[in-house]
Amino acid sequence: xxxxxxxxxxxxxxxxxxxxxxxxxxPHIDKWESTGHIERFIWKKFGDMGYFGLAxxxxxxxxxxxxxxxVIFLEELQRINSGGFAAAMWAHxxxxxxxxxxxxxxxxxxxxxxxxIAGDQIGCLCITEPFGGSDVAGMRTxxxxxxxxxxINGSKTFITNGVYSDYLIVAAKTSPELGxxxxxxxxxxxxxxxxxxxxxxxxxxxxSDTAEIAFDNVVIPASNLMGEENQGFPYIMxxxxxxxxxxxxxxxxxxxxxxxxxxxxxxxRTAFGRTIDKFQALRHSYADCETQMEICKQFNYYVxxxxxxxxxxxKEATMSKLQSTKMADDVIYQCLQFLGxxxxxxEYPLARMSRDSxxxxxxxxxSEILKEIIAKMVIDNKDYKPAT
Numbered sequence: 001x002x003x004x005x006x007x008x009x010x011x012x013x014x015x016x017x018x019x020x021x022x023x024x025x026x027p028h029i030d031k032w033e034s035t036g037h038i039e040r041f042i043w044k045k046f047g048d049m050g051y052f053g054l055a056x057x058x059x060x061x062x063x064x065x066x067x068x069x070x071v072i073f074l075e076e077l078q079r080i081n082s083g084g085f086a087a088a089m090w091a092h093x094x095x096x097x098x099x100x101x102x103x104x105x106x107x108x109x110x111x112x113x114x115x116x117i118a119g120d121q122i123g124c125l126c127i128t129e130p131f132g133g134s135d136v137a138g139m140r141t142x143x144x145x146x147x148x149x150x151x152i153n154g155s156k157t158f159i160t161n162g163v164y165s166d167y168l169i170v171a172a173k174t175s176p177e178l179g180x181x182x183x184x185x186x187x188x189x190x191x192x193x194x195x196x197x198x199x200x201x202x203x204x205x206x207x208s209d210t211a212e213i214a215f216d217n218v219v220i221p222a223s224n225l226m227g228e229e230n231q232g233f234p235y236i237m238x239x240x241x242x243x244x245x246x247x248x249x250x251x252x253x254x255x256x257x258x259x260x261x262x263x264x265x266x267x268x269r270t271a272f273g274r275t276i277d278k279f280q281a282l283r284h285s286y287a288d289c290e291t292q293m294e295i296c297k298q299f300n301y302y303v304x305x306x307x308x309x310x311x312x313x314x315k316e317a318t319m320s321k322l323q324s325t326k327m328a329d330d331v332i333y334q335c336l337q338f339l340g341x342x343x344x345x346x347e348y349p350l351a352r353m354s355r356d357s358x359x360x361x362x363x364x365x366x367s368e369i370l371k372e373i374i375a376k377m378v379i380d381n382k383d384y385k386p387a388t
Contacts, residue, residue, distance in 0.1 A: 005304070010072060038164075062117050066308050067304050067305075079253070083353075092124070096169050129157060150186065151217055159211045160208050162210060163199050169187055170188055184226075203355055240317075241312070241314045244364060251328035254332065261349060263277070265342075266286070285334060285338075289331045292330065293331055299316075303317055303320050314384050
């Protein structure tokens with residue numbers, strides 16, 4: 001653990017969170033993995049403990065703590081070996097709620113952010129579309145102004161918490177002729193007429209509910225517009241830095257957990273009269289994995305520090321997600337190999353972990369898209385400006 005970034009208060013928070021997860025979450029994980037439905041009571045317990053409010057203002061019930069509390073929250077969620085449960089928690093706390101906090105007016109914050117921090121309402125963020133994938137500018141969902149309402153039509157897909165959430169933060173084209181300069185952000189209540197969700201069946205992240213969502217002539221008050229009309233694209237872009245860093249942190253944390261587990265296993269498993277951690281081929285492979293993980297972890301902490309200081313780290317956060325998710329896949333693949341046949345068995349943690357990890361280079365912007373973003377910044381000198 002690095003003392004460059006973590007204080008004694010951070011370390012105490014980590015211990016208490018780890019204990020909370022072990023007692024309150026771990027006993028239910030296998031059930032939630034099989035049903036794909038995280039029961040409501042746990043959201044309330046997270047809210048009561050203040051875990052959803054770590055990064056949010058005190059006036060809405062938050063704790064207004066530095067970003068390293070968020071890093072600890074993310075790292076410890078990875079250690080319970082359910083990428084789906086972890087995703088449901090951080091997608092609520094950092095995807096939906098980031099937009100609420102940054103673009104919502106006071107009335108929206110009082111109605112949704114307070115309850116979200118308390119664990120009484122669950123949110124989801126709806127950007128990706130069936131035909132668009134990582135191409136945010138290519139979205140087809142529209143919001144047409146009609147008197148003092150907007151009428152929304154279109155669809156979204158791969159939405160974490162898309163089935164069981166209470167409200168949806170939705171990106172839609174208010175001026176389609178303007179391309180990416182015509183996108184706006186709205187908040188929509190789940191029970192609004194015309195909103196429907198279809199649950200998707202996934203390779204991994206089994207505990208989280210992921211949905212395709214349809215909007216069929218959904219009428220919402222004009223006051224449900226968040227921020228300024230047609231400013232949605234820069235809002236989305238500036239929050240991508242945090243989302244990508246979150247996925248980078250998740251990746252180094254699950255790789256670290258996989259390595260800890262594999263090391264323990266190798267110290268107990270014997271072959272040819274000695275434990276397998278004494279075989280040079282395995283030792284050197286393990287050393288490679290530990291090195292890759294540690295480099296990503298330290299880079300992610302450095303980027304977190306800069307983001308916490310208010311710097312615009314879109315390039316570094318993009319690099320974090322690109323490199324860390326690739327590393328995690330490589331390391332977890334190797335850790336499964338260390339276990340031999342047992343790595344392939346569902347009762348051992350590496351089977352689920354390898355499935356869950358595979359989403360890393362896909363979700364929140366594919367690695368291919370991220371490489372192009374980095375290339376534009378470092379070769380073409382493109383400067384992605386934050387929203388004003």
